[in-house]
Amino acid sequence: MNSQQGTFEFAETPEWQNAANEDVMVAEVVFNLPLERPYTYAIPDTIRDRIKAGQRVKAPLGRGNRSVVGYCVAVRPADQSQRVLKPISELLDSEPLLDERMLELTRWIAERYLCGWGQVLDSVIPAGVRRKSGTREVQSFILTPGNEEKLTTTRFSRQQKAVIEILQKSSDPIAATDLCERAVCGPAPLNSLRKKGLITALRVRSDITGDELATFEQQQDLELNDQQQLALDRILQPIRASEYETLLLHGVTGSGKTEVYIRAIREVVSYGRQAIVLVPEISLTPQTIRRFRSRFNSVAVLHSHMTDAERHWQWQQIASGGIEVIVGARSAVFAPTPHLGLIVIDEEHEPSFKQDSTPRYHAREVARKRCLDEKVPLILGSATPTLESWLRAQRKIDALVSMPSRVAERPLPPVVIVDTRDDPRIKRGSSIGRALFQAITRALNEKGQVILFLNLRGYSPTVWCRSCGTGIKCPNCDVTLTWHRDRQAAVCHSCDYEIPPPKVCPKCESPTVRYLGTGTQKLDEEVQNTFPNARVLRMDSDSMKKPGSHDEALNKFRHGEVEILLGTQMIAKGLDFPNVTLVGVVDADTMLRQPDMRAAERTFQLIAQVAGRTGRGERGGRVLVQTTCPNDPAVKFASKHDFIGFAQHELAERHDGQAPPFSHVARVIFRGPDEDRVRRTARDVADKLRAARKGTTKDVRILGAAPAPVIRLRTLWRFHLQIAGKTPELVRELWQSVESSLTLPEGVELAVDVDPINAR
Numbered sequence: 001m002n003s004q005q006g007t008f009e010f011a012e013t014p015e016w017q018n019a020a021n022e023d024v025m026v027a028e029v030v031f032n033l034p035l036e037r038p039y040t041y042a043i044p045d046t047i048r049d050r051i052k053a054g055q056r057v058k059a060p061l062g063r064g065n066r067s068v069v070g071y072c073v074a075v076r077p078a079d080q081s082q083r084v085l086k087p088i089s090e091l092l093d094s095e096p097l098l099d100e101r102m103l104e105l106t107r108w109i110a111e112r113y114l115c116g117w118g119q120v121l122d123s124v125i126p127a128g129v130r131r132k133s134g135t136r137e138v139q140s141f142i143l144t145p146g147n148e149e150k151l152t153t154t155r156f157s158r159q160q161k162a163v164i165e166i167l168q169k170s171s172d173p174i175a176a177t178d179l180c181e182r183a184v185c186g187p188a189p190l191n192s193l194r195k196k197g198l199i200t201a202l203r204v205r206s207d208i209t210g211d212e213l214a215t216f217e218q219q220q221d222l223e224l225n226d227q228q229q230l231a232l233d234r235i236l237q238p239i240r241a242s243e244y245e246t247l248l249l250h251g252v253t254g255s256g257k258t259e260v261y262i263r264a265i266r267e268v269v270s271y272g273r274q275a276i277v278l279v280p281e282i283s284l285t286p287q288t289i290r291r292f293r294s295r296f297n298s299v300a301v302l303h304s305h306m307t308d309a310e311r312h313w314q315w316q317q318i319a320s321g322g323i324e325v326i327v328g329a330r331s332a333v334f335a336p337t338p339h340l341g342l343i344v345i346d347e348e349h350e351p352s353f354k355q356d357s358t359p360r361y362h363a364r365e366v367a368r369k370r371c372l373d374e375k376v377p378l379i380l381g382s383a384t385p386t387l388e389s390w391l392r393a394q395r396k397i398d399a400l401v402s403m404p405s406r407v408a409e410r411p412l413p414p415v416v417i418v419d420t421r422d423d424p425r426i427k428r429g430s431s432i433g434r435a436l437f438q439a440i441t442r443a444l445n446e447k448g449q450v451i452l453f454l455n456l457r458g459y460s461p462t463v464w465c466r467s468c469g470t471g472i473k474c475p476n477c478d479v480t481l482t483w484h485r486d487r488q489a490a491v492c493h494s495c496d497y498e499i500p501p502p503k504v505c506p507k508c509e510s511p512t513v514r515y516l517g518t519g520t521q522k523l524d525e526e527v528q529n530t531f532p533n534a535r536v537l538r539m540d541s542d543s544m545k546k547p548g549s550h551d552e553a554l555n556k557f558r559h560g561e562v563e564i565l566l567g568t569q570m571i572a573k574g575l576d577f578p579n580v581t582l583v584g585v586v587d588a589d590t591m592l593r594q595p596d597m598r599a600a601e602r603t604f605q606l607i608a609q610v611a612g613r614t615g616r617g618e619r620g621g622r623v624l625v626q627t628t629c630p631n632d633p634a635v636k637f638a639s640k641h642d643f644i645g646f647a648q649h650e651l652a653e654r655h656d657g658q659a660p661p662f663s664h665v666a667r668v669i670f671r672g673p674d675e676d677r678v679r680r681t682a683r684d685v686a687d688k689l690r691a692a693r694k695g696t697t698k699d700v701r702i703l704g705a706a707p708a709p710v711i712r713l714r715t716l717w718r719f720h721l722q723i724a725g726k727t728p729e730l731v732r733e734l735w736q737s738v739e740s741s742l743t744l745p746e747g748v749e750l751a752v753d754v755d756p757i758n759a760r
């Protein structure tokens with residue numbers, strides 16, 4: 001959903017009349033609009049007995065009295081002075097889509113993240129659930145085996161033929177709704193094919209395919225070491241007491257956190273309750289899923305590539321209580337478990353837990369609120385917690401559970417910082433300096449495996465004009481184009497604009513276009529040329545587009561079919577390969593140079609996470625970090641595996657600047673096609689906020705309005721301002737005091753981002 005608060009106008013209901021009736025019930029309805037308050041409607045007799053909070057309705061809205069779909073959030077007696085209201089026109093669901101607790105959670109999100117309640121509901125309830133409400137089940141179809149001849153001899157209608165062709169091309173069952181959509185038909189052709197015995201309806205979970213359909217051999221629990229046992233004992237306290245508590249499980253890479261989660265979940269499941277495990281989308285690999293499926297009887301996986309039908313099926317299974325463990329990305333925090341017992345967020349520092357479109361919620365904060373309301377514990381696990389979570393633990397608001405050593409007493413690998421400023425190989429244009437070259441050579445000679453990390457994709461990250469002395473930018477965005485050699489294209493990573501590599505500069509028309517810098521594609525080429533006998537595999541979002549390619553690549557590496565694995569963040573996550581004896585961070589500067597308050601924190605996290613990929617076997621391992629800033633604190637602390645030292649240092653810096661986590665920020669972004677108008681609007685709103693602040697508390701500051709770091713994105717100009725305050729409430733109050741009276745000029749829209757983590 002889009003977040004903009006546009007120039008939507010809503011008229012007060014025109015036909016107010018005077019009337020009062022004590023027994024009359026009214027319904028409160030919210031719509032998918034950036035408005036927090038509900039509208040009140042009369043309930044017609046025909047639906048009086050059926051309407052409940054959590055159902056969708058159609059109701060007239062706005063000046064034209066257009067019938068709009070909304071969510072009934074409350075049914076209550078009319079006020080004494082209640083005037084006659086417009087009636088609801090239609091009730092869409094037979095049962096509520098959400099229970100009272102989830103309704104309250106969504107209301108809280110709207111308030112906390114300054115957006116509309118209806119916007120939150122529209123985002124939280126899967127589209128498949130909204131569409132399918134009222135139907136009983138979702139069926140998937142396959143071609144009935146053994147009918148090959150009949151298929152060639154029977155005469156079919158055009159639509160039946162389309163259905164058969166789609167099923168022939170698919171090795172997996174296809175949900176009825178998807179099948180109808182793809183064959184552009186209704187249910188009739190499916191029914192007649194089924195009667196003829198040519199297709200078969202399955203009630204299988206269509207998200208699991210191939211080897212995953214096989215039942216999982218249940219594995220025994222592993223024996224915990226002392227450190228894991230201590231952590232588990234501490235976590236079991238609030239579980240056994242049925243109490244809310246947030247526990248920050250700070251465990252170094254390789255300390256065996258997942259095993260602790262599994263044992264905590266086992267306890268919860270033994271009480272007949274359900275657990276939700278949130279992992280970053282990128283970690284939702286078959287490997288992770290297998291790990292949970294081999295330990296629990298019923299595991300549902302919620303990820304972003306599911307069809308509406310699959311999502312609906314899962315949602316129903318979860319709501320019926322038939323699932324023990326739900327593993328999923330960010331939005332799985334809304335899984336409708338009837339008896340929640342625990343939420344675990346693994347890799348809690350991952351930015352992907354924050355949604356970057358409305359509602360811009362952070363799954364950690366939503367989980368915290370949900371656990372508080374349902375009186376269950378929340379576990380946040382990380383080797384490199386966010387400073388937000390760390391500070392809460394330091395202040396003893398949350399409990400800190402530490403696992404400072406790796407399993408089997410394996411030491412963390414030594415990290416060497418390599419200053420590349422005078423490196424002879426780098427000076428000759430290589431991206432692998434002398435020390436890293438020697439280390440790779442040695443690792444390969446000793447039959448070890450190597451991981452090389454570089455967080456720039458493409459061939460050359462900058463298309464450059466030597467005459468202008470600047471990068472050649474996307475015409476739609478304030479972003480330099482990246483050269484992708486394999487596609488022979490200059491690409492904008494912000495809007496996917498793509499042109500053939502320019503022969504002349506589009507600005508000055510001089511033929512001095514150059515490609516600067518090294519992305520993963522170029523590194524791939526260089527590594528292959530430098531180490532011709534090694535087999536090299538690249539993992540980034542360009543090379544891993546095909547479903548399943550991620551798992552396939554990791555399998556190759558695991559089985560030793562590849563010696564050097566190189567890639568972006570994708571390779572920094574949770575991989576555990578004992579034969580990796582060397583990790584190279586090719587360019588730590590690329591992370592440090594980001595114009596972002598969190599650049600140091602991200603650099604530390606990435607180096608620590610990538611370094612954690614080695615030294616997991618008996619052979620040990622080491623890490624080389626190439627940088628031109630060898631004295632940067634983030635790099636230095638990371639080289640010593642010193643998270644606590646880094647956190648102290650960085651928190652002191654943030655404290656001096658009163659930056660988060662010492663303040664709470666709402667970022668208001670204005671955008672539109674006319675630069676001047678957007679700038680003026682942003683300044684006007686900043687002035688209004690400053691005026692509103694006068695005479696109130698001084699614990700709120702307004703920063704800006706100023707151009708956003710990326711001033712132009714997808715053809716729209718962008719300006720922003722920030723409201724920073726001691727508490728989220730102060731920020732919210734100030735914004736709300738101004739928001740209601742705002743009228744935006746045409747062509748300017750705004751979006752509010754509470755606790756922003758994306759500085760763009």
Ligand SMILES: [Zn+2]
Nearest residue numbers: 465468505508
């Ligand atoms: Zn030029």
Ligand SMILES: [Zn+2]
Nearest residue numbers: 474477492495
């Ligand atoms: Zn662009």
